[in-house]
Amino acid sequence: MQDQFLETIKKKAYLDDVPIMKDDGIAFLLDFLREHENIRDILECGTAVGYSSIRMAQIRWDMRIDTLEIDPSMYEQAVRNIQEAGLQERIHPYLIDAASFETDTVYDLVFVDAAKSQYRRYLEHFMKNAGKGTYFVFDNLNFHGIVDDHSLSANRSTIQMVNKIRKFREDLLADERFETKFYAQTGDGIAVAQLL
Numbered sequence: 001m002q003d004q005f006l007e008t009i010k011k012k013a014y015l016d017d018v019p020i021m022k023d024d025g026i027a028f029l030l031d032f033l034r035e036h037e038n039i040r041d042i043l044e045c046g047t048a049v050g051y052s053s054i055r056m057a058q059i060r061w062d063m064r065i066d067t068l069e070i071d072p073s074m075y076e077q078a079v080r081n082i083q084e085a086g087l088q089e090r091i092h093p094y095l096i097d098a099a100s101f102e103t104d105t106v107y108d109l110v111f112v113d114a115a116k117s118q119y120r121r122y123l124e125h126f127m128k129n130a131g132k133g134t135y136f137v138f139d140n141l142n143f144h145g146i147v148d149d150h151s152l153s154a155n156r157s158t159i160q161m162v163n164k165i166r167k168f169r170e171d172l173l174a175d176e177r178f179e180t181k182f183y184a185q186t187g188d189g190i191a192v193a194q195l196l
Contacts, residue, residue, distance in 0.1 A: 002058075002085070009051050009081055018074065020051045021113065021139060025187020029111070029137065032192070033059045036135070039108040040064065043129065045098035045122050046114030050078035053093075054085045056111075065091045066105065068098045068114070099125050106131045113139040117164045120171070134195045141169045141182065142189030 013020045021029070033039055033056060040063055044053050047069035057063050069075040075095045082091045094101060098114055099121050110126050112119060119138055130136070146152045147162045147169070169191065173180050178193035 005084065006051070006054065009049060013049055013051060018048050020048055022187045025139060025190060026052060026055055028183065028186045028190060030055060030059060041105060041107045043107045043110045043126065044068065045112045047078045047093050048074050050081040050093065052113070053091050054082060054087060057087050057090050063090060066103065067091060067093050068096055068101050069093060070097045098122050103129060105129060107134060109135045109137060111137045116140055116143060117161050119168045130195050132195060136193045138191045140188045141165060141191050142184065147189070
């Protein structure tokens with residue numbers, strides 16, 4: 001029943017052009033959570049329709065997720081999906097731009113899959129909600145291959161955005177506050193940065 005429900009969410013997301021993680025990307029994230037049993041409190045920037053937060057919450061019964069979405073219609077779908085999954089006690093969606101969200105919670109993991117050009121802003125904004133050992137996970141750092149091969153897009157605004165993504169990726173790998181690994185072949189390019 002639960003697998004069928006998740007498959008329905010995923011298919012509808014693809015049909016509606018809702019950006020959700022690629023299958024190997026979500027598999028990577030879920031394996032990461034299984035391997036790191038100390039991860040309990042998660043912040044997700046970019047709820048979309050709630051697919052990834054539901055998948056994450058299913059890993060362990062004591063996980064708690066705050067998830068942020070700026071689009072009202074996606075937020076409403078996410079709220080419905082989370083309730084249908086019976087996870088409203090552990091997944092808390094907020095209709096807000098991630099850069100405006102304020103909380104005193106210190107998270108074990110901050111998962112960023114929202115406005116790509118804002119990744120640096122989100123990282124710095126949520127540093128106050130991170131402690132030693134907190135993981136920051138960023139998706140879409142290849143942006144369909146365009147970050148490393150501009151010929152894949154003729155759109156000027158896309159090229160400007162992917163240049164920002166490339167700079168963020170390079171800066172993150174060089175940032176001495178973190179130990180960072182970049183998984184170029186996983187999903188659409190995933191970076192895992194642990195706060196030292």
